[in-house]
Amino acid sequence: MKSRKIDRRTLYTINVIKEAFLTLINQKSYSKITVAQVCREAEITRSTFYLHFDNLTDVLNSVLDDAMMISQNSADSTPLTGEITTDYLKQNESLLPTCQRIANSQKYRALLMDPDLSEYIIGRIAKHERAKSIPQIQKRTGLNQKDAETLFSYTIHGSFAINKRHHFVKDDEWYHEVKMLNQFINAGYEYFKKKN
Known part of the structure; x- marks a missing residue:
């Protein structure tokens, strides 16, 4: 802009x-x-x-910045740890992935579902979240920065894919999958922490 x-x-x-x-x-x-x-x-x-x-990309970036600002204002920097239940996720939605917090606002859902924009949006979310998330991953795993960046990239892409498959709607199946994936990620983090 x-x-x-x-x-x-x-x-x-x-x-x-x-x-x-x-x-x-x-x-x-x-x-x-x-x-x-x-x-x-x-x-x-x-x-x-x-x-x-x-140009239009400038408008897109401004809209995405607005969406991420809304998401950031609803976010808690506390990483998911311990037992993750569906009730816990419902009560602590600030702990959900950025793309899902953005989709809480109906006006951004079509943008997130646009097939032409998926990689671009993932890139913008990654750029926005990288500085906060990489050190958290390193702290929880004991991994070096390069390896933590690999896990970060995997998590961002995977989270976006799962959310997009559900059209960014948080139904019971979505909560089940997020719970399962968070348990999987946490177990992986624990493995690396013990190994390192």
């Missing part, structure tokens, strides 16, 4: 553009959305669009 002073009118226009983008992503895939369509939906001119954003 272009850097400029943010006054109330500018903030309103930026939000109108992002909301128009999200409306369109609920109707079609990202690859089929154009700047012209966003402008029509937002009822703005192209020149107004380009005052605030360089």
Whole structure:
């Protein structure tokens, strides 16, 4: 996004553009959305669009940043340890993966389900979570940074895949799978901790 002073009118226009983008992503895939369509939906001119954003990727990044900020505000940095029950997960949803916390907001679900964006979104989530998660993995496993990064990448991709398979809906089957996978991950962490 272009850097400029943010006054109330500018903030309103930026939000109108992002909301128009999200409306369109609920109707079609990202690859089929154009700047012209966003402008029509937002009822703005192209020149107004380009005052605030360089391109659609810029809008996408801004929307993802908003989504991750919401997710971060609902997150607890406490890693899952010990016995993980379905009731525990339901009561401590801040401990769920970032992609699932983002999907708690209905307006972001279509974005997360877009087949053209999966790898891009995973990359953005990984970039956002890396600095916090890698040291936690190292602490819990005793692994070096490179190996912790491998586990981190595996966990991010796997979490996204499971959540996407469930369309980011937290039903009983989803809770069962998350519980099982967290137990699997924790057992692996314990193994590495004892080995190291």
